[in-house]
Amino acid sequence: MPRSRADLLGTERNINLPIRLHIASGESIARSSLSCLSGSSGRVVLEYGCLAHGDYLCLFLDEAYEFVLLLAVMFLVIVAGVLLSLAISIPVLIFISPFRYGRNIPTSPGFPSKFKEPIKEPPSVQIVVLGDIGRSPRMQYHALSFAKHGGIVSIIGHAVVAQVVCQLRKTNLVIDWHNFGYSILALKLGDGHPMVKINKSHESTFGRFSSAHFCVSNAMARRLRDDLKIITPILVLHDRPQSCFQPFRNDEQKYAFLSSLSETAEFVGDLRAGTCRLLVSSTSWTPDEDFSILIDALCRYSAIASTRNLSLPRLGVIITGKGPQQQMYLSRIAKLRAQGKLENVKIKTAWLSLEEYAQLLASVSLGVCLHTSSSGVDLPMKVVDMFGAGLPVVGWNKYEAWPELVSQGVNGLGFGSTDELVTHLVDLFGGTEEKLSLLRQGALQESERRWDDEWDPVAGKLFGLPYNP
Missing domain, CATH: 3.40.50 (Rossmann fold)
Structure with a gap:
């Protein structure tokens, strides 16, 4: 005979949520349905499985909730235990590991122990x-x-x-x-x-x-x-500078390298004839370098070379590096060229290996640095590399640390505006270029002091x- 609802559930309960609970246990399961209507405003169908031997298994909703909660607590305890063990074991391992300055010093082999001399361990x-x-x-x-x-x-x-x-x-x-x-x-x-x-x-x-x-x-x-x-x-x-940044010994080495580089090969003939000068500027094309200063200065130099000072040489400008604002500036340069504002200036970009970049610095006439220094107290590595190759520099000088790197009028010149940069370019490339020669001598002298020194x-x-x- 089937047991009563009270026998199965243990007590009278009012269940007014439309929930179906299925419980299965044992090897052979028989299923039945029990309608719970006593005092309930809703209908619940409770499906349960029972053992073939006639013993019934019934779990209550609150017991199921407690079981799930118990599993969650057990999981959190296990995770916390693992994290705690790691937090304890890692510092312990660090403490028990051999200290760098606490090792036994090795001794020379082949001598009695008391006469062995300790071998000095490298730092x-x-x-x-x-x-x-x-x-x-x-x-x-x-x-x-x-x-x-x-x-x-x-x-x-x-x-x-x-x-x-x-x-x-x-x-x-x-x-x-x-x-x-x-x-x-x-x-x-x-x-x-x-x-x-x-x-x-x-x-x-x-x-x-x-x-x-x-x-x-x-x-x-x-x-x-x-x-x-x-x-x-x-x-x-x-x-x-690194050891790879070295001056070339003669002009033929410069011309040989420039001829081998696709970005500069077209300038070699004019360089030999003395009608062209090469400039180089290395940039990451980022907002901390205002490249418009150089572009505006080159436009004005081109205008001066076409009107007031016809003896000024044509300029080839090689810009190395990659960065987020590169395409923006290249589009502007193309527009200025189409407008005829860069007739005496040709700007080309390049992405070079370290060795090629070092040789390029040793081959050109002047380096341009637009580094503005976010803090005012750092110094541009690109100027250091230029000096290593014996290349004089013109650079933005409106920050505190600049005089520690560049001696004004000795190995380079500083500028704080487009007007000053244009003035420097005209002075250095006009006439006999005596000022440029003096700056080159200063840069060559600066190149003698190396990293190891x-x-x-x-x-x-x-x-x-x-x-x-």
Whole structure:
């Protein structure tokens, strides 16, 4: 005989939700339906499975809810346990790992133990890169210089992790400041934007945890002390060119290279005849370089060469690099050419390998730098490379650190407007070009000081590497 509803459910219940609950258990299942009408305003059909032996299994809705809730709690407990174990085990592993400065020093083989001399272990350094190391020659130079002295070099791309590990393992952290992240962000958002202020606070706060600092200019060192309140040692390490940036020994080497490059081959005949001069400008086509200054200056130079000063040579301008505003400026250049405003100037773009770029700098007459400096205290690496190739420079000079790199009238000239740039171009390329020759001599003299000459007495000394002045 089937049991009553009270026997099955255990008590009278009012169920007024149209819910179908199916429960199955056992190897052989029989199914039946029970209509629950007592005191209910709705209709519920409860499907249940029962064992063949005649025992019925019934679960209540609240019991099912409690079962699901129990499973969820168990899952959360397991996840929390895993995270907690990782949080405990990782610091423990760091602490129990061998310390760099706590290893047993190896000894020379072949001698009795008490006479064995310890073998000096090579120093090691970990270089942490904030960004793309392929776009940071300075960080590459650090790695090469340290390795050249026999050091063990590791490159790391996670700054916060490196800072934590340095604190846990008593390792010295040295930051090399090329510029300030907050000043670059301010170019897009503005100085008063909350994100700019947060970024500046972040750099200032975490910068104080370092044992020492490198920076690219004396002006930046002052900013680190006065503005970011850095109290640990700050060492000025000026940028210097890589060894591939070298002057050509004679004009024939220049002409041979220019003839081999598709972007410059058409100028070689006029260069030999003395009726053309080559300029080069390297740019990333970004808002921090106002390229319209150079374009406007070239238009005015072309007009002067066509009217007032017919002896001025024609200019070939090679612009290297890629970037977001490139197409915008190329469209403007094409329009100006169609309007006849660049009759005595031909502008060409190029994307070159490092070796080709270095040889191009050594082959042209003048370099142009439009770097404006977001912070006012960083220095353009492109000017350093130009000096390495013995190339004089004209560049935007309206920022604090410029005089640390370029000596006015010695190895280059600064400008703060289109008018000044036009004046420099006419003065340098007009007449006997005596001023340009003097600037080239200054640039050649500047090219003699290389990265190793700057790095060894500053960074090498800090890391305890051998240094012979």
